[in-house]
Amino acid sequence: MRSTIRDVAKKAGVSVATVSRALSKNGIVAESTRERIKQIAKEIRYTPNASARSLSTKRTDTIAVLLPDLFGEFFSEVIRGADQAAQQYQYHLLVSSSHNNREDIELALHAMRGRVDGIIIMSPHIDAHTLESNLPKSLPVVLLNCSVDGEPCDSINIDNFQGAYQVVHHLLTHGHKRIAIIKGTAKNLDAEQRLLGYRHALKEGDAEISAGLEIEGDFTELAGQAAVKKILHLKPMPTAIFASNDSTAIGAISALRSFGVHVPREMAVVGFDDIPVAQYVRPSLTTVRIGISELGRAAVQTLLDSIKQKNMHAKRQVVVAPTLVVRESCGCGLGEKPVDD
Amino acid sequence: MRSTIRDVAKKAGVSVATVSRALSKNGIVAESTRERIKQIAKEIRYTPNASARSLSTKRTDTIAVLLPDLFGEFFSEVIRGADQAAQQYQYHLLVSSSHNNREDIELALHAMRGRVDGIIIMSPHIDAHTLESNLPKSLPVVLLNCSVDGEPCDSINIDNFQGAYQVVHHLLTHGHKRIAIIKGTAKNLDAEQRLLGYRHALKEGDAEISAGLEIEGDFTELAGQAAVKKILHLKPMPTAIFASNDSTAIGAISALRSFGVHVPREMAVVGFDDIPVAQYVRPSLTTVRIGISELGRAAVQTLLDSIKQKNMHAKRQVVVAPTLVVRESCGCGLGEKPVDD
DNA sequence: CTGAAAGCGCTTACAG
């Protein structure tokens, strides 16, 4: 049997109210009784029952992170940042992933109701209606990298357009004229914005824009590999590939090398995200850094802020500017020296 | 205001007890009233308060996963597997990481008490005493990849010794005589067992065993890079490196190529874990596959079983046999053809 | 099949 507040009270010869006060940060108790009660609590290994406390206080000290997926380093970096911040503020983190369609996300939202003080949502399949009809209006929500019309919400978004523009512009300034893109998941907001950024850069640089250069993908290594097979059949062949994220770039490079195409000499490849491993693959990836773990951390901080203000604050939409990271895979010679082996 | 069971009862003209029964799977209610109550619950968007329910039932439907770290793909794969299994059985997953010393893990264990129905622990810093003194005896625990003396516990371990032996043996049979190891984190159980497996293979193969060939590391890419600098100064130079995990191997390969050393022609490199990206880096990694997400999934299943049996069952120690995966980085020619670019 | 009531273990006004 776990011991309860009653046991502590009995042993200390005080009321449960006093024990409760002694054990809470800002309860008013005589210092001497507090010490005694703490001592006894330790002796009999008392831990307050979280459910009972939550029922009383209407707080759970827990926040949820809803992810579409858990593949690759991207989402683990998000969790890592979120976990750090949560721990710092003494909150717990409920993680739930694999919500790749509307139904799944609705179920997940539903399951979270009453379990958490707030939710961080990262899902391409969220919309205002889903949100509104599955969550109480009072529950703080932070949208990470997904946009919702209507009712304003706290949100943090990456400037995908700008990031894509930058990295493609970089390729253009280094002489590439024919640049293919391996797109992200269809209908995914990030994917669409990156595509637009790519097109914008091409347009500005007077380079070719054509459907033939825009290859399907889904943000995975496998998609990168598959796309390369198509790209190698294009005539004339592009000299560079913008992969919509680093995983795709890694898959693309893997396939290019299998086909004996040297990267970056015969084909430049750039990615997006700057996942940790991007600097360690060879050639190291030229990519767009978004500081993934900081994103997770910022989401938690925004959420906790919102919780503190009981969700009555003015909602904030933050857009994070990504930065270009030049390494070897673009072949511009500004990054680390590519190894010619 | 969120609606409560009272609101539903009032609107349906029944008692809260009946509502409770109607909304629970196996409560005995007339089918007609159940339908009506369900309908009303939906209308007024009633969700049971999880805390209240937990307080009553003494179940939280939540399990915790404690991780030492969240870097790299290893831990995210563990979470992915665990999350899948948890969702399947309608459990929630509380994730907490960065417990790299005894104090942290004690705090984490403490924080979990009363919040979860069971805990999966993955930490090199756990011992019988810490466990015993921080958790009620009745709380189900599954130890993932960490061993504890004394009181038996459910545990799942990788056969690190065997895995290391296999991959090093593979190098030996392909002609390597001088094989360096980049060790894992000091005092880490996995690291130690892999070292022993490495030595055992060398001994059996009559190859050199020496402290000079055993380089410090900590399971990160950075350690792999640093170790390579030392290895390149060894005389005579080894012809192969056994990196204690894939991240280390990736870091090592990255450094080797920066120094103009061709992998695998001039230096073979093998890893451990078979993280997803291992097949996509070039050269693709020869490594030891342990099915990481399956490990997470198995841990959850074991834990749920233990919860169902109220922790009164005979504890099981499972050892998972890893398998050798031959790819390009060992240069034996059995894997995919290495690209000679 | 249904209801009244006790109880889960806390917190927090309200008195003193």
Next chain:
DNA sequence: CTGAAAGCGCTTACAG
């Protein structure tokens, strides 16, 4: 500074 008591929102024997 401390205690008695109400209340948080459920579930579940116990009666009927």
